[in-house]
Amino acid sequence: MCGIIGYIGSRPATPVLIGGLKRLEYRGYDSAGIALAERTGLSTFRSVGKVSRLVDKLKAELSEKRHEEATTGIAHTRWATHGAPTEANAHPHFDKSRKICIVHNGIIENYRSIRERLQAKGHKFDSDTDTEALSRLIGESYNGDIRKAVIQALRQVEGAYGIAVLCADEPNKMIVARMGSPLVVGMGDDECLVASDAAALVAHTQRVIYLDDGDVAVITPHSVDIRNLDDEPIERNVAELGLDVSAVEKGGYEHYMLKEIFEQPESVRNALRGRIDLAEGNAVLAGLSASPAELAEIGRIILVGCGTSLHAGMVGEFAFEDVAGISTEVQQAAEFRYRNPIVDRHDMVIAISQSGETADTLAAIRKAKEKGTKVFGLVNVVGSAIARETGRGVFIHAGPEISVASTKAFTGQVSVLLLMALKLGRGRRLSQEHGMELAAEINRLPELIEFVLKQNDAIAKVAERMSKSEHAFFLGRGPMHPVALEGALKLKEISYVHAEGYHAAEMKHGPIALLTPGTPVIVLANHSPVLEKVWGNAEECKARGARIIAVVTEGHAHTDLTDDTIILPKCSPLVATIPAAVALQLLSYHVARLRGCSIDQPRNLAKSVTVE
Ligand code: M6R
Numbered sequence: 302m303c304g305i306i307g308y309i310g311s312r313p314a315t316p317v318l319i320g321g322l323k324r325l326e327y328r329g330y331d332s333a334g335i336a337l338a339e340r341t342g343l344s345t346f347r348s349v350g351k352v353s354r355l356v357d358k359l360k361a362e363l364s365e366k367r368h369e370e371a372t373t374g375i376a377h378t379r380w381a382t383h384g385a386p387t388e389a390n391a392h393p394h395f396d397k398s399r400k401i402c403i404v405h406n407g408i409i410e411n412y413r414s415i416r417e418r419l420q421a422k423g424h425k426f427d428s429d430t431d432t433e434a435l436s437r438l439i440g441e442s443y444n445g446d447i448r449k450a451v452i453q454a455l456r457q458v459e460g461a462y463g464i465a466v467l468c469a470d471e472p473n474k475m476i477v478a479r480m481g482s483p484l485v486v487g488m489g490d491d492e493c494l495v496a497s498d499a500a501a502l503v504a505h506t507q508r509v510i511y512l513d514d515g516d517v518a519v520i521t522p523h524s525v526d527i528r529n530l531d532d533e534p535i536e537r538n539v540a541e542l543g544l545d546v547s548a549v550e551k552g553g554y555e556h557y558m559l560k561e562i563f564e565q566p567e568s569v570r571n572a573l574r575g576r577i578d579l580a581e582g583n584a585v586l587a588g589l590s591a592s593p594a595e596l597a598e599i600g601r602i603i604l605v606g607c608g609t610s611l612h613a614g615m616v617g618e619f620a621f622e623d624v625a626g627i628s629t630e631v632q633q634a635a636e637f638r639y640r641n642p643i644v645d646r647h648d649m650v651i652a653i654s655q656s657g658e659t660a661d662t663l664a665a666i667r668k669a670k671e672k673g674t675k676v677f678g679l680v681n682v683v684g685s686a687i688a689r690e691t692g693r694g695v696f697i698h699a700g701p702e703i704s705v706a707s708t709k710a711f712t713g714q715v716s717v718l719l720l721m722a723l724k725l726g727r728g729r730r731l732s733q734e735h736g737m738e739l740a741a742e743i744n745r746l747p748e749l750i751e752f753v754l755k756q757n758d759a760i761a762k763v764a765e766r767m768s769k770s771e772h773a774f775f776l777g778r779g780p781m782h783p784v785a786l787e788g789a790l791k792l793k794e795i796s797y798v799h800a801e802g803y804h805a806a807e808m809k810h811g812p813i814a815l816l817t818p819g820t821p822v823i824v825l826a827n828h829s830p831v832l833e834k835v836w837g838n839a840e841e842c843k844a845r846g847a848r849i850i851a852v853v854t855e856g857h858a859h860t861d862l863t864d865d866t867i868i869l870p871k872c873s874p875l876v877a878t879i880p881a882a883v884a885l886q887l888l889s890y891h892v893a894r895l896r897g898c899s900i901d902q903p904r905n906l907a908k909s910v911t912v913e
Pocket of ligand 1: 607608610653657659662706707909910
């Protein structure tokens with residue numbers, strides 16, 4: 302969603318800010334803006350659409366001299382929530398005096414009452430945003446000390462924010478603050494940066510401070526002074542970013558999505574590294590350490606998440622029940638947070654999130670904690686809100702996922718869920734022998750993924766034959782049912798083809814009415830105890846004229862029935878979910894490419910969904 306980058310130092314700020322905005326583009330946005338601290342005061346430049354339009358505007362309006370002289374600035378990409386995506390609503394926003402301006406991620410929930418209060422005092426708002434209410438509130442509180450004014454204003458707001466503030470009367474500092482919306486401060490030589498996402502800092506520094514909720518920091522080129530909302534000093538550790546620029550670049554691929562699909566042998570290897578004990582048939586997961594008594598006590602596992610992470614959780618449900626014999630439920634995080642869930646201290650909630658910032662998942666964690674349940678995180682982004690809120694759990698170590706469509710996060714999540722199931726299983730009913738078999742299979746995942754990636758050209762041909770269809774169905778049973786849901790989600794989000802994921806047995810209960818001659822039906826027909834049933838479901842679709850694209854295990858093709866075939870390597874049904882998901886990622890990717898879609902930044906979507 303929205304993105305923030307700020308710079309204070311000795312270099313011209315504009316190229317750093319624009320470079321940062323470009324790194325944040327993947328998060329999804331509809332307008333962009335920048336504010337520079339100049340000798341004459343604060344100047345802002347805003348535009349609707351891509352960052353490139355903002356660059357054109359800066360070229361036209363900012364002279365070379367001004368460009369060189371402005372060494373402090375803040376910038377923003379906005380994903381509209383309050384007010385349409387117009388230039389007037391784009392950030393930064395000024396206060397009444399136009400000497401203070403801010404960029405803001407999050408939502409100020411009580412902005413209406415603030416706005417009305419300020420309007421009664423004569424303020425005339427320039428935008429429809431909640432952000433302008435906050436900038437004007439800061440201006441109202443200003444009395445010669447911008448830090449104090451920010452703190453005073455923030456004490457009056459409800460909601461979530463990550464903000465960066467400039468004040469014309471104090472041009473040598475930048476104030477930043479967070480509550481429920483991430484901010485990272487980067488420290489370089491004679492310069493400091495701030496960003497809502499570490500990807501925007503990676504080209505400049507490895508030394509970072511992750512701000513926490515309630516932090517307000519005064520940043521100069523040489524110092525970071527952190528306070529709480531009571532204006533008391535706070536200590537925060539300086540951490541190593543541990544990312545290099547190649548992790549956030551395309552590396553020769555046409556799209557980030559394709560790069561990330563092809564990274565999966567490596568990203569899954571990273572998720573598994575040091576975590577498999579082949580000899581014991583067990584998993585080594587420090588974040589899941591528990592005594593045998595604690596393990597025996599787990600009555601139920603509840604997996605919460607949204608979108609792709611929810612689908613990973615649904616595969617996890619099969620793994621926890623089959624392998625560990627623990628009753629498991631999966632709940633959409635937004636549902637969990639509002640339904641007054643029945644959970645207690647014997648339950649174990651695992652919150653799954655790539656970004657670690659998804660608002661509904663975060664709220665679900667808080668709800669589970671309120672109820673006294675054990676909560677673990679399964680997260681990709683280190684330092685993210687969910688990683689901090691859970692405080693324990695397992696990282697998937699997939700590296701930055703830039704494409705909006707989640708790919709390597711899904712396979713990382715499922716890989717770690719399989720490890721969790723193995724560990725919990727070995728602590729309960731799973732024999733060493735069966736544990737060893739599963740551990741050996743999980744260990745082979747990188748090569749199983751390679752097996753599918755080698756079919757990239759063949760899958761592109763399959764995509765060619767379905768790329769003109771406006772509808773598609775994905776069918777699966779057992780652990781392949783969530784993979785079917787995930788395949789449909791991938792196709793619809795990047796190619797805008799209407800796609801439905803169904804349990805294969807459900808087709809005949811209604812959706813089969815939608816089939817017309819040639820409708821692509823992608824059938825996940827891997828070798829499993831229910832394979833014949835799946836073929837039966839595929840026959841029913843074929844009889845209605847559907848075009849059957851089967852994803853089958855090597856040696857189990859059914860060429861009489863299928864129009865196209867994608868081959869999976871031999872492995873158990875649970876483990877097969879991962880190579881199958883990779884096959885569907887490639888299929889969606891190629892359909893979207895052939896349809897000329899904006900693959901990495903699909904319309905209307907944001908990478909991390911930090912609003913309800
Ligand atoms: O960062 P999270 O895993 O919490 O995000 C959850 C969903 O927003 C995300 O998976 C979304 O569905 C993706 N666009 C799927 O490709």
